[in-house]
Amino acid sequence: MADSVADPDTKYFATTTDDDDRLAQLGHVQELQRNYSIWSLGSLCLCLMATWEALSTVIATALATGGAPCLFFNLLVSVICTIAIACSLSEVASIYPTAGGQYHWVAALSPPSSRATASWFTGWINVGGQIVLTASAAFAAGLQLQALIILNDDSYVPARWQGLLFYWLILLYAAATNIWGSRILPTANLLSGVLHMAGFLAILVTLGIMAPKNSTSFVFTEVSNSSGWSSDGISxxxxxxxxxYPLLGYDAACHLAEEMPHASRNVPLAMVGSVTVNGVLGIGYCIMLLFSAGTLDVLLATPTGFPFMQIFLDATRSAAGATVMSLVITLTAIAATVAGVTSTSRTVWAFARDKATPFDRYFAYVNHSSHVPVRAVVLITILQMLLGFIYLGNSTAFNAILSMAILGLYTSYLIPIIYFMIHGRPKMAKHEFGFFKMPKSLGLGLNxxxxxxxxxxxxxxxxxxSMPVTAQNMNYSTVVMVGWVVLGGIYYIMLGRKKFEVPMVDREARGF
Structure with a gap:
């Protein structure tokens, strides 16, 4: 068990606004530097989610599974529900602002009988989800760079090994930036946030003026199910x-909680704010993209492999213009990879700090000059690079691994919310909540x-x-998820449970 500085005879945490004191009450000492501001952290979340950019890459799938109206209304519902999730998680993050995030919250909220197991598996699942989410951003950026060559050179024949090299290049850049450019990372994230916003406006205006337009009925009412599913509802x-998918990754703010001042206030603001801003941008961009999209057959037949590039090309009728517009999305994907490495490395580092990983002492090390968990950065970069060999051998298997991002992250969101509803909200006194506290009825409703x-x-x-199911279009995310959990379970049973230090002392001693 981690030691607490709280007096065991005191029922509640001592009230403090000092971040280091609060972290000490949670059982840890300050090792990282608090260099992030609310703006740089918010920008990191904006770019990691990259909502409007990600919508560009999923438009063909959305049109095939239900048509334009389904993409718009699905996104609208998803934005509303994701804001509810962000508010629910932010309320807990405001109470427990640590880099461990979800697994730490579960440890703090769960009863003693299930605390260690529930906390460990939440952390393991969250780490897996973050690793593949970051890999998917790097993979998208790498293949988009390859597609830009196709856009400008009809004679270029892409090879899978070249896509792998682009993927590795993005990952190495992200690792180098996190290791040697740590001091400028907050500023770099802020600049990426500016690109995210300015690029949105530039592309929105360009499509609005130059692209041929679909009808209003196509965007909002006409449903066309080309997925093969017999039921429109299932489709x-x-x-x-x-x-x-375009609304994943906002939990990155909580994993940077030990690197920003006033974390109890700023982490929730960054989480809720980034989801709200990206949601509004995404809905606006979605409408314009659907008005500007060509037929599904044309989008699927694009030689670049990315339908949004075809939309840009049809709008501008210029390879150079489409390239500039596409570069905004590609550069944001690169920025998302850098942000993902930052967030994931902090989670792995925190997990190792609590002796939850193999070679925990080694990976819990923080470089004394840069105050960066360099070994954790190198570890996740190597793991992601190794995933690339799967793509080289079988792209279907590689895509299956990337699709685990939703299962991993959403499961790691669900578990602490359930524990907070059952063991947190009904039992906590008013002053035990953090800066971000919702009224009881509203909070429960959003939960x-x-x-x-x-x-x-x-x-x-x-x-x-799509139907019928084949080896190529089968969704293997469940297989990957089960495999990851089984692998973790074997390690936990054999070694993990013997050394894992649950990152909270006994709840009774803290009054929870």
């Missing part, structure tokens, strides 16, 4: 994937809505997007 629900949406999205994210 619509399967299409949720297109609106869920219930969050759980319902998370369960629904988890279930239908495992369905294949």
């Amino acid at each position: 619509w629900l399967v299409g949720l994937l297109s609106s869920v 219930l809505l969050s759980c319902a949406w998370l369960v629904l999205a988890i279930i239908f994210s495992t369905f294949p997007t």
